[in-house]
Amino acid sequence: MKIKLAILERDQNYLNRIVSVFNTKYADKFEIYSFTNQEVAMSTLDNAKIDVLVASDTFEIDVASLPKRCGFAYFVDSMDVETVNDQRAIAKFQKVDLIYKQILSVFSENAVNVSGLKLGDDAAKIIAFQSVSGGCGGSTMAAACALHYAAQGNKVLYLNLEKFGSSDSFFSAEGQFDMSDIIFALKSKKTNLALKLESCVKHDSRGVCFYSQSKIALDMLELSTDDILKLINEVKLMGSYNVIVLDLDFSIDMEYLKILRLTHSVVWVGDGSEISNNKLFRAFNALSTIEQNADASLVNRLQLIYNKFSSKTSKTIDEIGIKSIGGNPRFEHATTTMVLDQIYKKDMFDKIV
DSSP states (O other): OOEEEEEEOSOHHHHHHHHHHHHHHOTTTEEEEEESOHHHHHHHHHHTTOSEEEEETTSOOOGGGSOTTOEEEEEESOTTOOEETTEEEEESSSOHHHHHHHHHHHHHHHOTTOOSOOOOOSOOEEEEEEESSTTSOHHHHHHHHHHHHHHTTOOEEEEEOOTTOOGGGTOOOOOSOOHHHHHHHHHHOOSOHHHHHHHHOEEOTTSEEEOOOOSSGGGGGGOOHHHHHHHHHHHHHHTOOSEEEEEOOOOOSHHHHHHHTTOSEEEEEEOOOHHHHHHHHHHHHHHHHHTTTOSSOSGGGEEEEEEEEOTTTOOOOOSSSOEEEEEEEOOTTOOHHHHHHHHTTOGGGGGOO
16 A cells, blocks of 8 residues: 655745655655645545645645545745644655655554555564663663674664663664654554554664654653553564564563563573672572463573673572573773674674574
8 A cells, every 4th residue: 555645845846856756765655646736736635535745835725624534744944843834844855764754654643544554474583681680781782682683684673661761872863753752652542553653763874773762751651561562563563673672671570571472582681790690580480480370481581691791790690590692791981882882793692592
């Protein structure tokens, strides 16, 4: 299914350029209708079943007269303008990828029951990272894992679901959307979620896709277990990724275990200290007890990475049945980028089952 996009623009040169670029880059996504005459454009919307109309702000559009199925936004010259006449504004002079995402977002918010757009399946490999004890660098390991698989040519999504986590600590890209937009879409149920996810995702130059941190941390507290399950399943069904790396807070309560059951592997991160090893031991025993009667045991999916391991104060823990797949020393006075560059090429990530 293609989105039927109508563009109403007085500047014929710009109109020709944007239509040409869209037809080249997004021929599989859009069926383009272009107009310079408002009357002709408006008369075409209903008959052609246009999904989205984007009109230059030099036109005054009666939004109430648009067909119900048709989303709408204004084209504007300035990046600083967010709305025109209470309608969304899209800057004309920015990267076409960003224009595409914003148009897709307009469509997703107006298309609650769109069918035929899920072209993938649930074949993605899902790897979850958790730090049983704080400060061990679980998020750094998750980000390094995402970079590792991306460097191998995989389509990778790093999905940080920690309450106070931040993807932006590890990855960067242009774009105006973030996790707050995703959370709103999950809660409102008035948006085609798959399209919203596609319109909000960002692409780091090293090949990892991610969602920026929420506008305020409290937004993440709104996510229920059911919301997270829906989000992960929707990402799987999009078929856009073959590796999904989840960066999770640590918990083994019954609700949270529903999330872990969606994974292929769960990687616990510790630093080998006495405190960390004690927490790992207790957490493993607790999970084993909880899962005594489970049909598919999560214990069998557990693997361990030692991070910030010190030859003086750390030691491996061998008395529990968690397979250690590798480790890293403590990197003194190193930036996050420097640490990731040291870690992501290691073959320990290939050992994740």
